[in-house]
Amino acid sequence: MAGEATQAIDKAELWGGGRSPFSVSYGKMMMWFFLISDALTFGGFLSALAFQRHHLADAWPITEEIFFHFPLTHAHLPLLYVALMTFILIISSVTMVLAVEAGHRMDKRGVVKWLAFTVVGGAIFLGSQAWEWYTFISGPDGLWSTAADNASLTSNPYGPQLYADFFFFITGFHGSHVLSGVILNLIVLIRAIQGWYDKRGHYEMVEKVGLYWHFVDLVWVFVFTFFYLI
């Protein structure tokens, strides 16, 4: 995409003032700033997880023995549902890129179509995450009603208490980001349908929420690797 960023501009003019030296708008720059700060927050949580996980390596449970449930079946399918959730989020990221690409061609119908798919994908991920929490909390016997073997912030039937704490905190913090992302995408979708961006002449707002959505996907890739796989 040939933006102004690919043009070579003389340094004195670029840094001389009155323009962005990075050739990006204020809104996009601020979104990148926020993403870097949020990345450091998640990095902090994941580092704490990494430390405790190795510190307590003897007692740390094996994820395949806990996350083997799949909705609507009693089959033993280790990590399959989590892998499916990862795919859904990646695909919603792909539909988001396609929405941005349609925006670069001022194709309003394309933007609306792909953005709608992204919202749906995000909502499916949220529902799946809620189901995962429900299954995790129900404990090894699979029943919510037996409070004795349920997992919470104060009791963990699977292993060390910190395992449950990190599960709820990290996936919960990520889930709240997905929720806010879905809400933002919905607002931008409605405005795109109403023609706000068509009138403006560019779909940069779709790009900006797209950056946030890709960040959410990126964090999930890291959480998936460090919590479930390693």
Add this chain to the structure above:
Amino acid sequence: MERDDIIEYSLHAHHSEEEGKKIRKNIMMVTLILSVITTVEVLVGVYWKDWFSSSATAWEIIKYSYIILTLIKAGYIVMIFMHLGDERKSLRNVILIPYAIFILYLLFILLTESNFIYTVKHLLGWV
């Protein structure tokens, strides 16, 4: 209320239908790469004990390849999906260098230190 002092950089970013086709093809390729990497990761995670008979060094190698594969996936997502590859080099550096310093180094040092504490705990017989 119209402001005439704001430069709309995104107006230059538009592209035509033919360029759009090439870009969409690129996006599909990257999607395929990400899906294949994720599938391989999950399969190895579930079946590695059957394939490598539960050896400790095999697990070490698998762990490090997971981290490398995750970084490759992150690279594709940031450079192509987030279009950082299309931005100015100065902006790329502003974003990627702090990431490398703070997050990657932080993860490395935490794994190192937790390993040390684990070893010391065992040596002292606290475990």
